[in-house]
Amino acid sequence: MVLCRSLAKSQWIEDSSVDARIQRGIDHVYNIEFDQADKDFDEVVRLMPDHPIGYFFLAMTEWWRILSNFDDESRDKEYYAMLDKVVEVCDKRLEKNENDVGALFFKGGAVGFRGRLRANRGAWLAAANDGLVALPAIRKANKLEPGNNDVLLGIGMYNYYADVIPGQYPIVKPLMLFLPGGDKKKGLEQLELAAQKAKYAKIEAMYFLLQTYFTYEKQYVRSLELARELSAKYPKNPLFLRMYGRCYVSMGYWAEAFRIFTQVEERYRTHQPGYDVYDGREAYYYIGRQYFLTGKLDQALQNMYLCDELSRKIDKSGASGFMSMANLTIGEIYDLQKKRGSALAQYQKVLDMNEYENTHKDAHRYMDKPYTRNP
Numbered sequence: 001m002v003l004c005r006s007l008a009k010s011q012w013i014e015d016s017s018v019d020a021r022i023q024r025g026i027d028h029v030y031n032i033e034f035d036q037a038d039k040d041f042d043e044v045v046r047l048m049p050d051h052p053i054g055y056f057f058l059a060m061t062e063w064w065r066i067l068s069n070f071d072d073e074s075r076d077k078e079y080y081a082m083l084d085k086v087v088e089v090c091d092k093r094l095e096k097n098e099n100d101v102g103a104l105f106f107k108g109g110a111v112g113f114r115g116r117l118r119a120n121r122g123a124w125l126a127a128a129n130d131g132l133v134a135l136p137a138i139r140k141a142n143k144l145e146p147g148n149n150d151v152l153l154g155i156g157m158y159n160y161y162a163d164v165i166p167g168q169y170p171i172v173k174p175l176m177l178f179l180p181g182g183d184k185k186k187g188l189e190q191l192e193l194a195a196q197k198a199k200y201a202k203i204e205a206m207y208f209l210l211q212t213y214f215t216y217e218k219q220y221v222r223s224l225e226l227a228r229e230l231s232a233k234y235p236k237n238p239l240f241l242r243m244y245g246r247c248y249v250s251m252g253y254w255a256e257a258f259r260i261f262t263q264v265e266e267r268y269r270t271h272q273p274g275y276d277v278y279d280g281r282e283a284y285y286y287i288g289r290q291y292f293l294t295g296k297l298d299q300a301l302q303n304m305y306l307c308d309e310l311s312r313k314i315d316k317s318g319a320s321g322f323m324s325m326a327n328l329t330i331g332e333i334y335d336l337q338k339k340r341g342s343a344l345a346q347y348q349k350v351l352d353m354n355e356y357e358n359t360h361k362d363a364h365r366y367m368d369k370p371y372t373r374n375p
Helices: 005-010 016-030 034-047 052-068 076-096 101-120 124-144 151-168 170-178 184-197 202-217 220-233 238-250 254-269 277-293 297-314 321-336 340-351 359-368
Strands: none
Touching: 016 034, 016 052, 034 052, 052 076, 052 101, 052 238, 076 101, 101 124, 101 151, 124 151, 151 184, 151 202, 184 202, 202 220, 202 238, 220 238, 238 254, 238 277, 254 277, 277 297, 277 321, 297 321, 321 340, 321 359, 340 359
């Protein structure tokens, strides 16, 4: 990609060896090789202590550590401190040149990612305040360099979230009065462009699109395309692989999902880096579900019990969907095996758990009349 001279002087790195190190570090992050990524970005900071890019990607490495075990909030404080360092370095550059696109871009990115975690943690007011800071910086960077495709990640995310999130979470609506309106369609277009042409934000744009198409848009074919590409490029990343399997599940392609989650289970069982109990639990559930659907009840029962066992280690504040669905399936299996007493005990367990989708309704139904295969 040929970059104009202003781009090279502002956001991009003129030293090709440093740029290559950054790109290598980014690949390490997405392949869940965090220690190697830290070494690369530490060296970038050493070589360019006054530029925000090394500090920013050190924070992004921490972000992916958090994503790898999202329920663990012990890293949040350190992550916020790292983002504050990025903002500090950017502000020093902006004091010298208010039109420094690199400083505007990385400041907007740092504050935006801070808001992203705060929103995920339910701190909506703090997240909205971050939006008030991040958006003007990103918009100014875009105005100064409209051909900068990396900036589109931040703008696209804002346009999409600002349009969609208030409908999903009504508590956010009053906060949005202080922020510009969004545009879902435009946001997706901007994110697609970033996913195709961005230099540093390409993979993050692809992952955000994957989540968005899967969770909000229900466009599973496009989700599958993105998940397949990300998993092929970064085969060690459990989040990409699990999303790949979920896409197949949502499309009803259980044999393909079984193949993917068998890989997840093997990597969890053999303690491959990045794979933990969350990966194992999800794998056991979907593997068990495929066995259940194909009539291999003993194998299904074994995997559902393993899913339940891991759920009991993870679910500290009440049963998750995986625990509820696994226990309901166990009851269904017992009914098919003519073990009515055991089935009834399982259905009662489900009623004592948090409801997920129709678990309570189904449990009551099968307590009244044993579960049977649909004709």
